[in-house]
Amino acid sequence: MTPKIETKNLQLYYGAHHALKGIDFSANANTVTALIGPSGCGKSTFLRCFNRMNDLIDGCDVEGQILIDGMNINDRYLNVDELRKKVGMVFQKPNPFPKSIFENVAYGLRINGINEKKILEEKVEKALKQAALWEEVKDNLKKSAMSISGGQQQRLCIARALAVEPSLVLMDEPTSALDPISTSKVEELIYQLKEKYTILIVTHNMQQAARVSDKTAFFYIGEMIEYNDTTEIFTNPKIERTQNYITGRFG
């Protein structure tokens, strides 16, 4: 089985700073992979390689192969806007647009030229259901997205990402700005979403990594130190540095 996503000897530089050092990584479809490690270790940078968000940073240079469904996306002739439609992203802080709940979810569809009301309504409803938000907002779709709670906003952002039907979803510390109850809702959601999507999630929360992911990759100063089944990483890490990190001795 070909892996859903793969990197081969991925090198990334911010100017003179060598931020990712030869990462060889692969993840299968319909799995959740957690990326953990101390701040500045390169895990978020690694995540952003898969939708080429690093392109937006001046002086960022990426070498090596990044494959999605066997196709190398680290190619300067690639249409990145098309790529980003297939790779959804959820950010650290909930960032819904100051528009209505409906228009937030419909945004990705509209930029794809879908404007027919019936199709929009269908897809918005489907995405909100997938994001486990439909029941809470179905009567208030016209309400401003800024008026719902932070946890609801983050699930709205997940729905917004899902509406364009990506196959890969990147989550950059999606619960770090949320309270515990909202966090557990989002975690439950991640677990369900794996049926349809492949998910990469950056997290600082060890318990979260243990709860939601199938596999875990530990990053340290630009290197992927250890990558294995989550249960293995948390119960029987092979490398001392990994063990020190997950037991809270540093980081």
Added chain:
Amino acid sequence: MNKRLSQKIFFTLFRLISLMIVIVLFSILGFIIFNGAKSISWHFLTQMPTDGMTKGGIFPAIVGTLILVLGSMIFAFPVGVAAAIYMNEYVKEGPVKRFMRLMTSNLAGVPSIVFGLFGMALFVNQLHFGDSIIAGSLTLGLLALPVVIRTTEEALKQVDDSFRLASIGLGATKLQTIGKVTLPIAFPNIITGLILSIGRVSGETAPILFTVAAYFLPKLPHSIFDQVMALPYHLYVIATSGTNITESRPIAYGTALVLISIVLICNITASVIRNVLGKRNK
């Protein structure tokens, strides 16, 4: 104790100075209203000037100023917003951007009479527009340009980057992001800048002096190549070089009141719009 005392002295001083600014504004307003209010009537606002501008109304000057404001904004608004979008959304920080900023600031610092002379040289003479609405509007538009650029740039800068990232992350192009996310969010502040520059433009005399303003023209324009009267120039004329300065003094104060009212209404509208639309985005 000593520190406390000096604190008190300085705060009192600052308070007095702030108060003085308010007093200055209210003195000007009070003076104009006191002297001008009795001239204001429906007749004054809607009639042509008569008897060598010592009697009658200021209707053509009001219409002229409104046309010039509209004309200058039709030019300055799209150009200024486009320039600001380019500078804030496309150009990276660096020498090019610094140079453009510096030039915009310099443009804002050019004396308005120089704009007037430039407008006369380019639009009136070189392009053969003659003394006309189009020449005056373009000259005023140039004057308003740096204000529009700067306020739009500020407005765009205030749009949180997370909105842009969210849009780009969904596969929107940069242009789609600007059109559907950045501009709508920045809109209240952009409009505020626009209205403030309307206030600025409507009061300018020097740029229209050689490009459009008519000394006495008791009829309305028929095309953009006609001359018009305008409030600030009309005020200047009847206060300094009219046929009978003493007799036309009430009209001068009335004109000043109308002009200052237009500017104040613009400023108040700007803050109302900012508050109302700004709240909607929260």
